[in-house]
Amino acid sequence: METVLDEDIVLKAEGLSFQYQDSSEGISGLYFSVRKGEIILLTGNSGCGKTTLLKCLNGLIPEITEGKISGNLSIDGKNYTSMKMHTLNEHIGSVFQNPRSQFFTDNTTAELVFPMENYGFDKGTMEQRLEELKKEFHIGNLMDRNLFSLSSGERQMIALASSVTMHQKLLLFDEPSANLDYGNAIRLGNIIKKMRDNGYTIIVADHRFYYLNGMIDRVLFMDKGKLTVFDSEESFKSGNYDTRSFDLFSIDIPFEVKVLRNEEIAVMENVSYKSILHDINLNLYKGEVTVIVGNNGVGKTTLAKLFCRSVKPDKGLVKTKDLPFFVMQDPDYQLFGTSVENELALVKDNEERINEYIDFLELKPYRHKHPFDLSGGQKQRLQIAMAMLCDRPLIIFDEPTSGLDVYSMKKVSERIKKLKVSSGVLVISHDYEFIRHVANRVVYLKDGTVEKDFILDSGTLSVLNQIFISMQEEIINEKTED
Amino acid sequence: MKHLKINPIVLIIINIIAPSMYIFISGRYLMFFLLSFSTVLMLLMGRYKGTLIMLSVFFAMLGIHYITLYAEVFESLGLFFIVLVQCVPCIALAVTLVKNYNSAQLLSALESMRIPRVLVVAVTITVKYIPTFKREFGYIKESMRLRGIEFTWKKPFRSFKYFIVPQLFRCSALAEEVTAAGLVKGINVPKKRTSFFEERFHWYDGLILCLFVTGLVGGFVWKQF
Numbered sequence: 001m002e003t004v005l006d007e008d009i010v011l012k013a014e015g016l017s018f019q020y021q022d023s024s025e026g027i028s029g030l031y032f033s034v035r036k037g038e039i040i041l042l043t044g045n046s047g048c049g050k051t052t053l054l055k056c057l058n059g060l061i062p063e064i065t066e067g068k069i070s071g072n073l074s075i076d077g078k079n080y081t082s083m084k085m086h087t088l089n090e091h092i093g094s095v096f097q098n099p100r101s102q103f104f105t106d107n108t109t110a111e112l113v114f115p116m117e118n119y120g121f122d123k124g125t126m127e128q129r130l131e132e133l134k135k136e137f138h139i140g141n142l143m144d145r146n147l148f149s150l151s152s153g154e155r156q157m158i159a160l161a162s163s164v165t166m167h168q169k170l171l172l173f174d175e176p177s178a179n180l181d182y183g184n185a186i187r188l189g190n191i192i193k194k195m196r197d198n199g200y201t202i203i204v205a206d207h208r209f210y211y212l213n214g215m216i217d218r219v220l221f222m223d224k225g226k227l228t229v230f231d232s233e234e235s236f237k238s239g240n241y242d243t244r245s246f247d248l249f250s251i252d253i254p255f256e257v258k259v260l261r262n263e264e265i266a267v268m269e270n271v272s273y274k275s276i277l278h279d280i281n282l283n284l285y286k287g288e289v290t291v292i293v294g295n296n297g298v299g300k301t302t303l304a305k306l307f308c309r310s311v312k313p314d315k316g317l318v319k320t321k322d323l324p325f326f327v328m329q330d331p332d333y334q335l336f337g338t339s340v341e342n343e344l345a346l347v348k349d350n351e352e353r354i355n356e357y358i359d360f361l362e363l364k365p366y367r368h369k370h371p372f373d374l375s376g377g378q379k380q381r382l383q384i385a386m387a388m389l390c391d392r393p394l395i396i397f398d399e400p401t402s403g404l405d406v407y408s409m410k411k412v413s414e415r416i417k418k419l420k421v422s423s424g425v426l427v428i429s430h431d432y433e434f435i436r437h438v439a440n441r442v443v444y445l446k447d448g449t450v451e452k453d454f455i456l457d458s459g460t461l462s463v464l465n466q467i468f469i470s471m472q473e474e475i476i477n478e479k480t481e482d
Numbered sequence: 483m484k485h486l487k488i489n490p491i492v493l494i495i496i497n498i499i500a501p502s503m504y505i506f507i508s509g510r511y512l513m514f515f516l517l518s519f520s521t522v523l524m525l526l527m528g529r530y531k532g533t534l535i536m537l538s539v540f541f542a543m544l545g546i547h548y549i550t551l552y553a554e555v556f557e558s559l560g561l562f563f564i565v566l567v568q569c570v571p572c573i574a575l576a577v578t579l580v581k582n583y584n585s586a587q588l589l590s591a592l593e594s595m596r597i598p599r600v601l602v603v604a605v606t607i608t609v610k611y612i613p614t615f616k617r618e619f620g621y622i623k624e625s626m627r628l629r630g631i632e633f634t635w636k637k638p639f640r641s642f643k644y645f646i647v648p649q650l651f652r653c654s655a656l657a658e659e660v661t662a663a664g665l666v667k668g669i670n671v672p673k674k675r676t677s678f679f680e681e682r683f684h685w686y687d688g689l690i691l692c693l694f695v696t697g698l699v700g701g702f703v704w705k706q707f
Contacts, residue, residue, distance in 0.1 A: 086668045086671040093666075332648055336648065
């Protein structure tokens with residue numbers, strides 16, 4: 001048995017429990033330790049307690065979240081209760097899921113120096129540390145830029161650099177892959193590995209972990225607030241848990257049945273828009289799920305906006321039978337009703353069908369709840385119910401499975417398949433597993449044009465795999481060119 | 483030509499003092515003084531487009547005000563416009579403040595004025611989130627169009643509700659996220675905060691303030707006669 005020296009342990013939890021004040025959720029009786037230089041995967045299904053545990057580790061619980069905490073947590077042998085949050089965060093860096101949560105300022109340089117200003121560093125020290133960060137993360141070309149003008153990969157680098165400004169050596173990542181395309185996720189995996197080699201200890205909480213394949217030291221698997229510790233990546237892989245896949249290209253899922261294309265619902269003819277899209281030709285059909293793939297920034301959302309007439313093409317023709325129904329990634333912008341029932345009635349006031357879809361999408365217990373009081377998954381189900389009810393010929397989904405665990409992803413796939421009975425479906429997605437579950441057809445956008453457009457079946461699977469590999473290479477080469 | 487980098491404190495002071503001066507100084511004098519003063523400052527800072535927009539809005543509104551003077555039924559509308567016209571130079575300077583300085587610079591400038599940190603953080607977050615609100619309003623408007631829920635003046639309250647309710651819920655989520663981002667980066671460290679962007683108070687900053695005060699004094703003198 002491996003001997004664990006006390007001085008190797010950077011983080012230790014003994015009987016850690018937390019119960020939220022206003023819900024029955026929480027974590028209970030967690031025992032684990034994290035050794036210096038480890039990469040730990042923290043995973044489990046939605047609502048299992050991952051985020052609660054991360055918040056306990058970075059001190060946001062109990063600082064801003066009300067509830068009852070018990071048990072012991074210690075970092076470098078010092079008990080959390082003896083430390084203020086600002087002392088704790090000199091040791092722990094946090095990388096949140098989206099830029100809104102991550103950044104306090106709107107400028108890259110300002111964001112990097114922000115913690116140092118708060119801790120009272122003099123200007124000379126700040127300048128010196130800034131130079132170190134620029135070298136370590138290759139972000140010299142990103143200084144003094146507006147954070148919202150950066151690409152998702154660039155933002156991730158600034159998020160990483162800003163989380164270690166205070167020389168933190170323990171890093172917490174909360175679902176870092178949720179907003180990244182395949183190439184950027186693989187690149188993040190490489191960066192995490194390099195950081196481990198440079199002495200960082202890293203805890204990654206995520207549903208998807210293919211980008212960490214072969215580099216995880218231990219797995220903390222959470223289920224309904226309880227923890228199971230796997231001492232190696234291999235032991236976790238050989239467990240019986242149905243999780244997202246480590247090796248995407250090896251998954252075995254039956255292909256969708258070929259669709260008879262007898263009703264065309266939307267057309268793009270020689271469409272160009274600014275410098276983003278050039279000469280796009282695309283025909284969409286009822287009964288078909290078409291998935292648009294391509295790296296971030298390639299014009300996938302612009303293509304959807306053209307179908308929705310949110311933007312007008314500079315050249316070419318866009319024809320749709322009716323306005324499409326667009327299911328946004330963030331449901332909060334799409335909900336206007338006072339209850340689940342009222343929200344659906346705003347789409348179509350048909351009680352019988354509303355009841356049918358409420359039942360189908362398991363929304364019955366929440367039918368009188370305000371849409372904003374629903375969880376993320378429930379809101380998405382409500383959006384799908386709206387899409388089913390609207391009777392529009394084309395339904396568009398923007399990244400419907402980012403941040404979803406395997407069960408939720410499979411359920412979303414089933415619901416989308418149900419939609420194609422009466423409509424055509426266009427999905428923007430980076431999620432390989434989801435694409436394999438749901439796609440009839442794949443359209444690959446590259447350099448603003450349709451590079452590939454094919455029916456997904458056993459004969460074309462290798463084309464899809466090759467697309468994902470080339471998207472990864474594109475990102476890696478981009479970085480090398482910098 | 484090199485653009486002038488005015489210390490943000492100067493712009494903050496002007497923006498605090500200027501609107502309240504309408505109580506003491508002739509409105510007509512102050513309105514044109516502030517317009518000239520803002521125009522010069524913005525041109526020196528290189529905000530040519532902003533200056534043009536400010537002047538266009540100012541004179542368009544003033545024109546509407548004068549037209550309404552000839553029709554009694556529109557008199558109240560005319561009064562409304564003259565009040566708005568008086569705010570235009572100050573709003574233009576506030577926009578300049580938000581656009582030309584990042585939130586860390588504003589944070590440092592406000593802190594150096596010995597304003598309590600709680601207030602400073604609140605103001606900085608508000609300023610920072612103006613573009614976010616604008617973006618999110620755009621999403622909501624677009625989403626309403628796609629849902630077929632039109633904004634209509636026939637039902638202003640209901641239409642307004644569709645706009646504002648999602649935004650309010652977003653605000654509460656954003657507040658939590660920003661608090662978390664600030665806390666994990668030491669916003670609550672009980673130490674005197676330093677500034678990477680702290681800007682020197684140049685001779686021309688002093689000159690600008692002197693000219694501003696002289697202009698206001700001129701207004702008092704004008705009122706006497």
